[in-house]
Structures are given as C-alpha cells and as structure tokens.
Amino acid sequence: MTQAMKIAIVDDEKDMRQSIGQWLALSGFDTETFASAEEALSQLNGDYPGIVVSDIKMPGMDGMQFLRKLKGVDSALPVIMITGHGDVPMAVEAMRIGAFDFLEKPFSPDRMTELAKKATQARRLTLDARVLRKELSDGSALMNKLIGSSPVMERLKEDILDLGQADGHVLIEGETGTGKTLIAHALHAVGARASKKFVLISCAAYDEDALARRLFGPSEQDEPIPAMEEARGGTLVLEDIEALSTTLQARLLTAINEQGNPSETRIIAICNLQDEGKTCESELRADLFYRLAALRITVPPLRQRGEDILTLFTRLSEQFSDEYGCDAPQISAQEAAQLLQAPWPGNVRQLINIAERAVLQNRRGTGTITSLLMADTEETEPAMTTEGKPLKEFVEAFERMLIDNTMRRHKGSIVSVMDELCLPRRTLNEKMAKYGLSRSDYLS
Template sequence: MDIKRSVAIIDDEAHLRESVAQYLQLYGFDTTTYDAAEPALKQISPDFAGIVVTDIRMPGMDGMALLRKMQSVDPGLPVILMTGHGDVPMAVEAMRIGAFDFVEKPFEPERLRDLCQRATEIRARTLETRALRRELSDGTVLMRRLMGNSPSVAKMRETILDVAQADGHILILGETGTGKSLVARAIHACGPRASKPFVTLNCASVQAGQVEAMLFGAEDWPEKPLIDQAEGGTLCLEDVEDLPPGAQARLLEAINAADPTGGAARPLNMRIVAVSSRLGNSPPPAEVMRDDLYFRLAGLVVEVPPLRARGEDILALFSHFTIQFAEEYGCEPPTLNAGDAANLVQAPWPGNIRQLINLAERAVLQARRGETNISALLIDDGFDGPVMAVDAEKPLKEHVDAFEKMLIDHALRRNQGSVAAVMTELALPRRTLNEKMAKYGLSRQDYL
C-alpha cells in the first residue's frame, strides 16, 4: 500500500508551526502550514490524502470549530489537536466528537511523530477502501477489468450486460480462478440495483452450523442477517453447492416469497447471484443441491471461459500482470520470445487467471535477477506439452509458421480431430483451416 505522508499544520504561532513542520519533514512527512483555519478549509477536500494537526486556541475559527467543519467535509479525516494544559477537557470532548487524538503542550516531538504515522496509515486505508468501493460500484470500470478480445470473453461481456438489466437470479459457472467473483460484481454494478448493497457469503469458508444463522439470523447470533443486509441489492453466494441442506431449504422458502422466519409471506427484494466451480448446466445430484433450488438460481446462467480457451488473451493478460509486478518490484518486465508466447498460449492453465498472475510475478522476479526463461517456469507449473524452442537465426516467417502449426496441432489434439470444433476455437473458415493443415502436413486422421 502506497502511503502518502502528508500533514496540514494549522497554528497561529509561527514559531511553533514552523518547528513542527521542520521536525516532521525530518521523518519523511510532506507538510503544508497555515496560520489560520479558514485558508486550510479552502484547501482540504474529502480526497485530501493526508491528515491535519491543529492548535485548539486560535483567533477567528478555533480548533474545535475547525474539527466540526472537517467532520462535515470528511468524517474519516484524522485530526490531531495541540492543546495547552487548561484545554485538556476540551480536547477530550473533541475526541468524543471525532478527533483522532491530542498532544498537550509542551509535548514530546516523538509522540507527535508516532501519532502522525498511525494517522497517515489509517488515512491511507480509508482512501484505499473508498476507491475500491467506487470501483466496485462502477460498472464501466469493472467491465474494463474483464480484459480480453477473444470471442469467448466478448460473448461473456455481452451476456453480463444483458443479464444485468434483467432482475432474475443468476448462476455463474466456471473453473476455479477464472474471475467469477469479478463477474458477479460487474453484473451488480451494471444493473438497476448498483446503488444498493452487494453482500457476499462464501459458503465453503463458513462452518455448516453457522451458515443458516449468518443468512437468516438466530437468537444466539448477534449480527444482522445477510438476507437483511442485502435488502434491495444483491446477495452473492460463492461456492453455493456447499450450502447445507437446511440452509438450502430456507433459501428456497425465501425465494418463493415465504418469510424465512415462518411469519407472513413477503417478497424477497433482492437478486441472488450464485457462483460455482463445480455445478454445471444441469441439476446436480440430490446430495449436492436440491433440484428445485437449482432451477430457481439458474434462471439466468453466465459461463466464464477457462483461460486455455482464450487464445491471445493469455499473452495480453500476461503482459498486463508482468508490467504491474515490474512497477511494484522496480524493474523492467520480461520480454517474451516466440517460443515463450507459443508455450503460454498452449499451456493447460488448470489454475486459470490466478495461476497466470502467480507465473507473471515469478517471471518478473526472474527477470530482476537477469534471467528470462518463462518456458522453464511453465514446466515447473506442470506443463508437460511440447516446449517450443526459438532459433535466433531463423527469419520471422519461420517463427510465425512454427507458432501457427503448434496452435492448429494442439487444437486438433484437444478436439480429437473434430474439424468443426477447431474452426470454432481458432475462428477459421473451413477452407483456410484445410489449406493450413495441408501446408503443415497435419492430417485429421492422426487425431481421431
């Protein structure tokens, strides 16, 4: 987390004001000084990436009035008060109404430094949380995070926009690590319930005996039930197949507009988005999920494609993540050669995007040491397919031909010689595919 160590210092006494500023600057804080509250208020906005240190006793607007103004501008802005001995009761009252802390003059500089350090860390977390919330409520931002131009991803984005405008319950299907949770948030953010709560429960991470209490409440459960927290918005149930039988029954009651507490019937004013890496397009066995609940949740279905089916998206995603990690580690991102690119595209990616992110970070760490062997990292990850080597003496056309042959060869293997399936996967017309297979000596019979 990048912490901005900015401090606005407000005091009418120039000597104290400048002394505090110089001391904090020695410890890496960026300081701005003001001789009165009014000019400081004009400069400090809700997005101010720092904290405020102010005296209490000042002509015009005093520190207490300034604190109240700051609270109305941004209740999450840390304000530290400097006070004389006689003003301690006032400072205690200030903390009650929202001040971060106070120091009594004459104070130890180290105490003020430590307070400023803690306050800036808290401020950074506050602003980071706000930014995340804004992002999670912005459908356009979330859709941009669903990167890729492959036909499968383009189709998924269209589906998200379509189902987001409907109001039925949704089942999101896909392998682990494909980004299903991001898709769920995108559906919420692009729909009419975007301004309402988005509440998530990972059914696999909660003890079976607690799931019902968390969802519907219980006498010995102190927290507000999730079904009430999500009122008007979206309830996202991750790993929905792990819902215990009792919770499945009560959820079905709620969906069927019956009060889950056994009282009068009431409509369920929320959308349920169920997420699963193990369910499919047909009802699961009864011991996994009751079929009446499955059909309720699967009114609309969104399938998130596995990474191995996304073709050149793999290279774009790998480049994106290596650039991010290179910035984090302060080095240059690794450069892909033709062999690395071919092997990345052909790897099976059982861990999908999550695995790709992990590999991108290891590739950056490798590059920082002056090495570049991405294909070796893939082998370490269990890739047991043919590794394409690169001969630096070959012209570009031969590299391109070798890459193209590998793509078609692997597509034929995956689809057991089905030309129609290969045409769909590689977006090639039959005549073009036949010509390329003949060019590279590939026969359908060899893959049946």
Template sequence: MENTSTPTVMIIDDEADLRDSVSQWLKLSGFEADSFEAAEDALKVLTADYPGIVLTDIRMPGIDGMTLLRRLQSIDPGLPVILMTGHGDVPMAVEAMRIGAYDFVEKPFQPEQLADLCSRAAQLRARTMETRALRKELSDPNAMLRKLVGESPAIEKLRENILDIAQADGHVLVTGETGTGKSLVAKSVHACGPRASKPMITLNCASTERELQDAILFGGPNWPEKPLVEQAEGGTLCLEDIEHLSDAAQAKLLDLINAVSDGPETARPVNVRVIAVSSVLTGGSGSVEGFRNDLYYRLAALVLQAPPLRNRGKDILTLFTNYTVELADEYGCEAPQLNAADAANLIQAPWPGNVRQLINLAERAVLQSRRGENNISALLIDDGFEAPSMAIDTDKPLKEHVEMFEKMLIDHALRRNAGSVSAVMAELALPRRTLNEKMAKYNLSRQNYLNG
C-alpha cells in the first residue's frame, strides 16, 4: 500500500543540543519531529496508535533507553525503536536488538546514515499501521460486502461470486477496467473467506521498483525486513497491477504456488492465498507481453470480474447520490439535486474511468453547488460526454417524464447491443415479454439496430 503522509520521529534525549540538531536534520530530510527531554514525558503520549517511530538515547536519567524499550514493547511490539549509543554501549544495544529494538546507531553518527535508518523504520511502521487498519476494516465481512453498493444484476452477481470464491480458498484473479473497484473486490474475498482472521498483505507492483520486488516479496541475504510472503503467512497476499511484476519475482511466485499446490513433499513453510489484481489480464487469456502464461493459469484458477459502471444502470444514480452527500458534508454545503435530464445523462454516460471518474464528477458537482450552481449535465459534457438531447418541460406530468426516460434507456441499450434482445434483457433485467411490450409501446424495432 502506498503511504503519502509525512513520517514522524519521536526523539528522546536529555541533551538539548543533540535533540535540536537531530530534529533539525530530520526535518530537513522530510520528517516531522517530536522532541522530549525525558522518557517519562514521551510515555504520556506514546500509544499503540502512534503513527511514527522512536529514536532514543540509551543512557538517560530516570527511565533509560533499555527500560523505555521494554515499556514500549508492552505497549506496541510493532513500534520501531532506534537506540542512539556511545561506543561503550554497543553490547547493550545488541542485547536491545535481541529483545525487540529495530536498530541502533553509534555516536557520533553521520546525518545521512541516521536519515536512511529512520526512513526504513518509518516505512515499516507505515505498513504495520496500514495492515492494522485493513484488518479492522476486514473484521466484518458483511460490512465489506455492503461497500459494493448497488442492486443491479451485475453487482448482485458479483457479490454472489465473491461469497462462493472466498470459500473455495484457491488463488484468485480479479479483473476489470480501471476504476471499477477491483481492490475492494480483493478485500471482500479475503474478508469472506476462511483466512479472514489472518493478515492481508498488499503490494502495488506498478508503484514498486521492479529491482526491489523480488526482495520485498521473498527476502534475501541483504534485505533487512521480513518479506511480504512471510508477513502474509496463513492469510492473503494481494498483488495489485500484477502485470508489472518483474521476471525474477514472477518465477519465484510460480515456484511458491506450485510448491503449495503440489503437496507436503515439496511445500515450503509458507501458507498464503494469492489474489492477483489486473486491468490488463482477463479471465480468458494470459497473453500480455512480459507476463508468464504458466503463472497466469495458476492465478486464474478462480476469476472475478468487476463490472464496468456503464453496465450498472440505476446503481450509477445511487453511487452518485451517496458520494455527493458525503462530499457535501465534508465541504459544509448542500448536496446538489438531480433532475430528470441529469439522471438520464448520468446513466447513459460511457464512464471510461468508471467509479473513480464518478467520484471526481460528484466532487465537482458539490463544489459547483457550493457556488450556488447546479448543472451536472454540463459537467458531464466537460468530461467529453455528448449528452443526448432531452429537454425537460416542467409542465409535463411525471408519467411522461418517466416514459421518455424509459424509452431512452431501451433505445440506448439496443444500440449498445446491436439489437440483441437477450443482451438488452440481461442489461435492463427485463423479462422478454415485458421488453417486447415496451418496444412495441415506444415503436422501437429490433431491425433498426442490427449491425450497429
């Protein structure tokens, strides 16, 4: 997972000059710094939710560094603690490493060395906090499924498939266009399966340097941190944008999957379920340049496809309304109101950016509303969508608006599906008899839509 917040270092030392110089250097290096003269004062604010790391001297009056380390281990064993030591304290620092310290740095130290050490510790802390937040989020599988908002046949089917595949416990490929919520689908699979009480560890392959992927996932002699495969022991390893996985990492991942699948004779001491997420790989082919077909077919034993937003009908209006209400609350203004034309245009828009694009549009609509304007259809046109002509006559009764809207929906569905009645029935969730009656009512002939 990517963490964009500024890393924080808590500096604890009874020497004011050292505290000030370390704090100044770390701030210049992109950190936030909290300084304390005594461990007693630091302990008043240190909790298991502290987002940063601790940099402490080992020899201090009152509570010394070793005692502080033991106290912090009882508060949060996952909190990285770096000890600053004098030359004679090195054996003590080594003992501190044995009982849980992240590392130590010997005085006098180079500022760059300290900044690099703090950076690695802060990255570890960020992943720990993200994992905890995710585990909390995943603790209620029903709540996770409820985040897949909508009542369209496409989203109902997706929820059913998630429940089935989650229990199967095989490796999973989650596919779908950009912005369709594939990460949420992956989280839901983990939350609804037998591994829900175990970790779900995520790596975004596209945003991770290819040269580091092998070490991050599987470790190595010079890699200082626990590899993600081991962190995910008993749980789920989610690889987002897996088509960007390096050749070396692909080979090791295939070895791991084969070892686990082939039984105890060859199995490694690692038990993980892999969920691969991709906008490029599909459930029908693994032919993507640079991606191994043998790995693809192992991962694609079970496939889930997140539906594009344009195929979700009235879900679009539900999602748009939900997002505008949430965003209006954040901005302290009234949520914009949809009229019939706006609703029709939202449903008919192609949504190449899917839910992500819808969220962006909802935010712009809220900002527009805050200025006293309300023209959602104009925002759609700004996004490059040519809205159909649908003039609203306020003197017409509601029944005529509904009929006009219904006719437009069926007309566009027939166009998209080149006159395929069965495809339109599935898209609009209409029985054949009902669709035939409505096509006759609105003088829509299937012959007019054949071949585009």
C-alpha cells in the first residue's frame, strides 16, 4: 500500500502549530508538530515521507537556518515557510534557497491545504523515483519482479544471470508487453556494470536527425550529451532497434567497431517487430545484426507460461486492491481456466490491465473476469489460445492458486486453511509440498 504522506509543522508558538495541525488533519493529512527547529531536525532525515511547514521567526535556530539545514539533509524535501507581513523579502530569499513556497500571515487555511497538497504530491513523486532508481540498481529486486516458476521463466532467469555476467552485446526479442525493457535493466543490474551508467534510448521516438544527434552528437544547446558517450563504460539500451535507418545502422556499426570490444560500452538491443514475415535479422544489415546478437534472449509470451498466469494475476490483484483500498476478487475455477486459455496478445501488459479492472469491478460489486476477457477481444465468448493444454495442467494450476490465495488471506494459519478448504492436514501438507508452497512465506 502507498505510504501516507506526513506534514511536520514547526513553530515556537503552541497555538499556531496546533491550529495548523488541526486544520491539516481535518483535511486528511497525517501531521506531527515540533516546538523548535532543533527538535524537528532530530526527527527528520533524507527519507522523510512528507513535507515541512515552518515559521521563519523562531528563537534559537530561525526558519532560514532551519531551511538551509534541511536542504543539506535532503535538497528535494518540500518546505513551506510561514512569514509575518514584514518578512516578505526574507521569504523571497527562502524561495531562492529552495523553499517550496511561502504563506504570509494571516493566511487562508484553504490556501495552506492547497499548498500542502501540491507539496506532498511533489514529495511522493520524488520518493517514488528514488525507490525506482534503487530497484533498477538492485539485481535481486529486479529478479524478484520476474514472477513465475514455469520452465520457460526458470530458463529465462538462468539466461539473465548467465548473460549478465558475460560481456558481449545482447539482442532481446519477444512479443509486445512481455517485459523486454525490465529484462534489459536486470541484465545490467546483475552484471559487473551495475554501478555504471544505464542509458535507455527508444529509436522509434526520434526522427532520423534527432536520433543521430542523441546517439552520436554533436548535441544542440540544452540537449543531453550523446548516448554513446553518456553510456561509456556502462550499458546502452536501444529499444526498437529495427527503427534505425540504414544510415544510422552504418554509423552504429562503425561506433561498435571503433570501441573494439564490449568492455567500453555494452549495447543491449531490443527488437519489437510484430509484422508477420519480418524479423530483426531481416530488418538490420547482416554485419550489425551479428554484432548485436552475439548473445540472445527470446522472452516467452504469457500464453506459454502456464500457471504463472494465475500467480501473476493474484499478485497484481493484491497490489491493486491495496492501492484502491478494497478486497481482491476471488476467481472461480471456470475463470481460472479462461485466464489460462486466453491468447494474451498484449502479454503481461494486458494482464496488468485486466487485474486492475477486475479489482475496480470487485469494489463496485459488478462484472466478471469473463466479461473483461470478452471486452478485450470484442467477442461474445472469451478467446482461447490454439496451444492446447492438458486438463491436468488446468486443475493443478487452479488448485495451487486456491491454496496460495487462502494461505495469504489467513496469513499462514494452517488450521484456518484446512477449515476453509475442507482438507485434512496431511493432504494440505502434501499439496503444499507438491506446489512448492511454504507456510513461512505467509506469516505476518
């Protein structure tokens, strides 16, 4: 669940800080008050999940000194300054130092609420970006995002770990929505270049001249440095590699040949070709293709991942139910079979959309998984893949999902799970062992 934003209110006048705190609390904020800047500094750090509202004139450390200290702790922490009528020039100076905004006494409570909302939204974006950057530099965190234990996913994880340690260029192929960019991040994060630059460029997002400048330079004013230079020593990811013109293919090949070997900059090329009869090999000049495809990963489509589909649906439903503050939908055996049989042309991206819509439907008490699958294809019945699966696979996948969901709901209570599923303990233990489920994974 998303962490609630806090507001630290710092003012030496008790009545003022209490009135601000009460008003913001009534507006739905989580507030805490401090009688001095020194007291607040002892509690605030660079990961503070919120913002600061501070008076400027205070005994001891005043608001300006406090602001400078806070900017030293976290330059991106939003600080709203409160000033008296004669202190407006000082408030302007505070803005120059890095204050988020200032309020002149007497101020409107509604204006305070409006500023607090803007500041907390900015803070949330900052903290979310930090979490994302940390995840994208943490190989184990990224590997954990590759959910699933099907044979094709286990093979994919092994390939990532093996090729991540290698030094050759890599070509990633696969259908749209399979997570190719996530895999590029994982290849970088589990290898020796994890601490180096990771630069991602979509070749389809630029016209030819702009892409040439972005890749090779010279950069125009206010443009970033060329990607080949920016990624030096690290990893350069080229999404939609098939969109490169023949001219830029030649320039890229020259740049690769000039660096001699991948030890300078590793290139991960991502191919998103969907047109029947076309491949990355057919669209790229042969010498460039074979340089980029020194190592190769083909990402499996979702329809080939068996019970991973139900595991993913469960995890995604739990995430969205936390986000929207409601229960995750409980799916029937028929719906589980339909999820397993769906062709999933949009792959994991499509499954994410289905899971979110299923949670929203469940919150309203309307709709079914079946209706969502039909809406995606505009058919009167859910579409089914032509890749046949034995009945045993459907039964086992649903059984595993049912036990997994029930264990999660009861937080690992074996007795509660036995009662709900009407299973003797020995049978439950045998099935959990069969499906690789461990009670310790569900304990709060």
